Amino acid sequence: MLAVRVSKQEAEKIRRRLIELGVLSRGYAPKREGEFVLFPVTGSVGGFELVEADFERLERRPHNYREIVEIPDEVRGLLPSSFDIIGWVAIIELPGELMPHGKAIGEAILRVHRHIKAVFAKGGKVSGEYRVRELIHLAGERRTETLHRENGVRLKLDVAKVYFSPRLATERMRVFEKTQPGEVIFDMFAGVGPYSILLAKKAKLVFAVDLNPWAIRYLEENIRLNKTSNVIPILGDVKNVAGKLEADRVIMNLPKFADRFLREAMLSVRKGGVVHYYGFGPEENLFSEHEAKIKAIAKELGFTFEILERRKVRPYAPRQFNIAIDFRVLK
Ligand SMILES: C[S@@+](CC[C@H](N)C(=O)[O-])C[C@H]1O[C@@H](n2cnc3c(N)ncnc32)[C@H](O)[C@@H]1O
Incomplete structure (x- = not known):
């Protein structure tokens, strides 16, 4: 094929010029010939020494x-x-x-x-x-131990020992955006800390609870890794902690069973505070069963509440979604 022959010293400058002119043939490797370099070109170009040469095809790196x-x-x-x-x-x-x-x-x-x-x-x-x-x-x-980066936070974790889903990164950022500076946060099901450590950047204090000793071990390590000083890791059942603290914002990221902990969440949030509730729901009825449970527990406690937002977080199974309901507890 047609090629431009240039001296080794000028090769880089001319390569860029050939690209600018739109004549450099892609998909082939340039070739060294003693003191010269040969560039494959798509057609005749004035001002250069043209020769005929064979080139090896460049292997295209697959993307998928x-x-x-x-x-x-x-x-x-x-x-x-x-x-x-x-x-x-x-x-x-x-x-x-x-x-x-x-x-x-x-x-x-x-x-x-x-x-x-x-x-x-x-x-x-x-x-x-x-x-x-x-x-x-x-x-x-x-x-199975790895280091993941998300929303500017570094998270060390063992994928075989703890729960972690990278698909929740956008949801965590949404909650971060709603968080007000100086808040007290109660992360009821904290895992290795993807919410806690992110929210700690704005909050005054974050109480981060988990039942899994491995999760708390990695959470402690992640607190150090991210030089976070206002997250308090607590190993144990959240039922033993709830009600003993008062938070501005409660995160209930246990979609499978969050409804069983609504009482604890409502007892732990201050008057006017916000609960981020998660659940799973079928496409045709995403929120109403969850809202009925929120209503029932609020009634039992003699509290009132207002729904701030309902959203689909991500698809979970065929025609099933992970959903979020943000509500304010008025007490
Ligand atoms: C779905 S994971 C969420 C972890 C984390 N928030 C995240 O986004 O990666 C739920 C976590 O709740 C913890 N958990 C389940 N029941 C609990 C309980 N009764 N008290 C405290 N933690 C609990 C589990 O060990 C698990 O780490």
Whole structure:
């Protein structure tokens, strides 16, 4: 193919000039020839020495693991279009038919995303009090401890020992934006601290409770990592803490069971304070069952409340959503 031959010393300057002129042929590697460099060009260009030469094609880096994964064609259509990335760990949800090809899928992910060091498949649903899930190793390192960055916060955590979802980053930022400087926050189900440490940037004090000793261990480490001084980690059942403190804002990020803790949340929020309640709801009836529970507990306690906002946080299962209801307790 047609090429421009230039001296080694001028190569970089001329490469840029050829790009400016729009004639540098993409997809081929320039070639060294003694004291000269040859650039492939798409057509004749005046003012340069033109020669004929062969060039090696540049390998285009694939952007998506689905472009390179080697699996039978009949199951290719089942490949998920996305997966979670937590620091250097990838977690993918594979249908049963793809599990025999898990290793090939994991290796393709490692090849495309160079910063990922370990790939796991979800081994079941998030379950138990600690809300963790089983993971199946597919490729790369077997290490499950990772360092994740989100909303300017560094979070160290072990994906096999604690709950963490990177898909909640936007929701956490929403709550941060609603937080007023100087508030006292009660993070009832704190995990490794993605809400607590973020909100601590505005709040006066954050009480961060979790039942899982691993979550509290990582929370303590994350407090140090982020040089946060106003988060108080508390290991234990939130039922033992609630009512013993008064917060301006309460976060109830335990969507599966938050309704069971509404009494504790309402008893812990000051008059006029806000509760961020989370739950799961079917598409056709996202909020009303949850609101009925809020209403019932408020009535029992003799409190009034006002709903500030209802929102879909993210899809959770087919036709199911993780939802949020923000309400103010008037007492
Ligand atoms: C869905 S996770 C949320 C963690 C964290 N807020 C986040 O956004 O990553 C719920 C957390 O609540 C904790 N938990 C469950 N029941 C609890 C209880 N009765 N008291 C305190 N923590 C509890 C679990 O251990 C888990 O870490």
